[in-house]
Amino acid sequence: MTLTRFMTEHMPHAVPAKGNISISTFANSASQIQLFDSNNMSRQAIRRHIRQERNSITQDEQQQLALIASRHLLAEIQRLNAKRVALYLTHDGELATNKIIDALWQQGIETYLPVVHPFSPGNLLFLKYDKQTEMVENQYGIGEPKLDASKVMPVNQLDVIVTPLVAFDDSGNRMGMGGGYYDRTLAQVVESQPLAVGFAHDCQQVSKLPVEYWDIPLPLIITPTRRFSSIG
Numbered sequence: 001m002t003l004t005r006f007m008t009e010h011m012p013h014a015v016p017a018k019g020n021i022s023i024s025t026f027a028n029s030a031s032q033i034q035l036f037d038s039n040n041m042s043r044q045a046i047r048r049h050i051r052q053e054r055n056s057i058t059q060d061e062q063q064q065l066a067l068i069a070s071r072h073l074l075a076e077i078q079r080l081n082a083k084r085v086a087l088y089l090t091h092d093g094e095l096a097t098n099k100i101i102d103a104l105w106q107q108g109i110e111t112y113l114p115v116v117h118p119f120s121p122g123n124l125l126f127l128k129y130d131k132q133t134e135m136v137e138n139q140y141g142i143g144e145p146k147l148d149a150s151k152v153m154p155v156n157q158l159d160v161i162v163t164p165l166v167a168f169d170d171s172g173n174r175m176g177m178g179g180g181y182y183d184r185t186l187a188q189v190v191e192s193q194p195l196a197v198g199f200a201h202d203c204q205q206v207s208k209l210p211v212e213y214w215d216i217p218l219p220l221i222i223t224p225t226r227r228f229s230s231i232g
Helices: 043-055 059-080 098-106 181-186
Strands: 021-026 084-086 110-116 124-129 135-137 143-145 160-163 195-199 220-222 226-229
Touching: 059 098, 059 160, 059 195, 059 220, 098 110, 110 143, 110 181, 124 143, 124 181, 160 181
Parallel strands: 084 110, 084 160, 160 195, 195 220
Antiparallel strands: 021 226, 110 124, 135 143, 220 226
């Protein structure tokens, strides 16, 4: 089965509500997830533990989980009729995005990647990304498109931003690597335009995240087994 064929057996079912977040389990997924108890832990300790967990996933498991999660994410993008989607390139054990990027290219959906802003510290630009894009390595060792002002897409003109994350909880709270890049980006989002979507392994869910004033909850998080949503 190709990624672009999203089969009905993968649609979510059994939707219990927690506050304003619905949690759907995809069919044929494991029904029980053992959450990491993060109560009374610092952000640094949670970040360290979850990074170790996701980096312990074997390459074969990573590819399988990424394919499954990418099917679910593709279905969301299709449902939204999105035309411009920002993603990230996988780093440090993150759920791989190469399958979903290939699928979006096949469907003619424009894809964009984050670039560390050269003149505004702590901020991101989003540049068009395709097979011909010239890539460079940023200060974090992550590939990004070579800066070209003609290929920059303003955040409010994107339809979806797929965000990396280190940890999340079932209230939609997100913890990143600590640089605040995506916090500043998400602060620009007005009325879910663009829609911010977390993309993560199931092992990245914790019982509860300590929240700071700058943290912005995600309206949608997709894992290989579940869908967390405050948008229906």
